[in-house]
Amino acid sequence: MAAALDRAMVEGRLRIVAGLIRITGDWELAQDCVQDAAVRALDRWPHDGLPDNPLAWLTTIAQRRAIDVLRRRRTEREKLAVLQRLSEREPTQMSASDDRLALLFTCCHPALPLAGRVALTLKTVSGLSTREVARAFLVSEATMGQRLLRTKNKITHAGISFQVPAPHRLAERTAGVLAVVYLLFNEGYSATEGDGVRDDLTVEALTLSGLLAELLPDDDEVHSLRALLLLQQARRAARLDADGDLVPMDEQDRSRWNQRQIGEGINCLLAARATGRTAGPYRLQAEIAARHSTAPSADQTDWAGIVDCYDALLRRQDSPVVALNRAVAIGFRDGPDPGLAALSQVETDPRLSGYHLVPAVRADLLRRAGRTPMALEAYRDALAAAPTAAERRFLRRRLRELGAPD
Numbered sequence: 001m002a003a004a005l006d007r008a009m010v011e012g013r014l015r016i017v018a019g020l021i022r023i024t025g026d027w028e029l030a031q032d033c034v035q036d037a038a039v040r041a042l043d044r045w046p047h048d049g050l051p052d053n054p055l056a057w058l059t060t061i062a063q064r065r066a067i068d069v070l071r072r073r074r075t076e077r078e079k080l081a082v083l084q085r086l087s088e089r090e091p092t093q094m095s096a097s098d099d100r101l102a103l104l105f106t107c108c109h110p111a112l113p114l115a116g117r118v119a120l121t122l123k124t125v126s127g128l129s130t131r132e133v134a135r136a137f138l139v140s141e142a143t144m145g146q147r148l149l150r151t152k153n154k155i156t157h158a159g160i161s162f163q164v165p166a167p168h169r170l171a172e173r174t175a176g177v178l179a180v181v182y183l184l185f186n187e188g189y190s191a192t193e194g195d196g197v198r199d200d201l202t203v204e205a206l207t208l209s210g211l212l213a214e215l216l217p218d219d220d221e222v223h224s225l226r227a228l229l230l231l232q233q234a235r236r237a238a239r240l241d242a243d244g245d246l247v248p249m250d251e252q253d254r255s256r257w258n259q260r261q262i263g264e265g266i267n268c269l270l271a272a273r274a275t276g277r278t279a280g281p282y283r284l285q286a287e288i289a290a291r292h293s294t295a296p297s298a299d300q301t302d303w304a305g306i307v308d309c310y311d312a313l314l315r316r317q318d319s320p321v322v323a324l325n326r327a328v329a330i331g332f333r334d335g336p337d338p339g340l341a342a343l344s345q346v347e348t349d350p351r352l353s354g355y356h357l358v359p360a361v362r363a364d365l366l367r368r369a370g371r372t373p374m375a376l377e378a379y380r381d382a383l384a385a386a387p388t389a390a391e392r393r394f395l396r397r398r399l400r401e402l403g404a405p406d
Helices: 002-024 027-048 054-072 078-087 096-107 114-125 130-137 141-157 167-189 199-215 220-233 259-274 281-293 303-316 320-334 336-344 357-368 372-385 389-401
Strands: none
Touching: 002 027, 002 054, 002 096, 002 114, 027 054, 027 141, 096 114, 096 167, 096 199, 114 130, 114 141, 114 167, 114 199, 130 141, 167 199, 167 220, 199 220, 220 259, 220 281, 259 281, 281 303, 303 320, 320 336, 320 357, 336 357, 357 372, 357 389, 372 389
């Protein structure tokens, strides 16, 4: 019975929550009613037997619970019309796809602060507890509770409607939803053993990207983002060695890469290409990740194609980080000296001031060029700016390899 409940909740929790939020406008009530229905199932199903349709059973119980709560709030006049609509509505009338999509767009509304969007998405769409969301942001549960409350109040006071945007606004709003999912993934992916592995965040981001692909099957950037996340996650296990130290991609054991995720990522990329649309930012990043993921070895990587993708990305967005990555790719395509020349054109950009990867890239190019004294100096600069313990251990290892004393 517990396993059947788990399956039903995985399949339908979001649909029920989204439908109740749309009807009642009460975020806390919707989530509480679904939890109450789950508790009721654990109490009833062992005695009454498994329902023919567990999801419909949970939906009905959650709706009845919402009706009971709203009846106790009868003095709140604005709830009376909601009560009438809810009592007349059959569970099968819940519009699952529209409700889930509307919930995602509401959580990621551009009027909300970015941190609030991410937190609300984790809480409401992914179903994490306030404590789990707080742990994701490395803040106290009380602090996160207040942040979530402010975000929900903003939705109410700003009159943010619970709906999928109009067709002419869909593209711009979808970009905001994708940005939240991408930020969530990067928060988890950039974490390392020494600083706390965040597989929970990457898994949630992958789940959300799959939901978006299901709800927006004709959007090429949705498929592209999912491809990018899968292809990056496929290499996650090889990024750290047995001691928890970082391993550069060109030194990784490719047998540890997840081939199933790579295959799924390539299929998502093919779906994005099949739309025939001009490649957007996520598509170009996915194309880069695909070239890395399908190369038999570092030496056989299609660096020319990767540089072409970075060139296209730079034409679409003026990003110094993209230009920095392009310099790295040029260093592998043409050699360290052309890479250093490309780096010199971007490292003075004030937007990269204090960015720890700038001296790290310079140090690696100088090391490969055989300029050991200059490389040592650059590695020391990178070490002073490195934000994580794993990165600092890696840079100290490079210093030792070049003969620097511990």
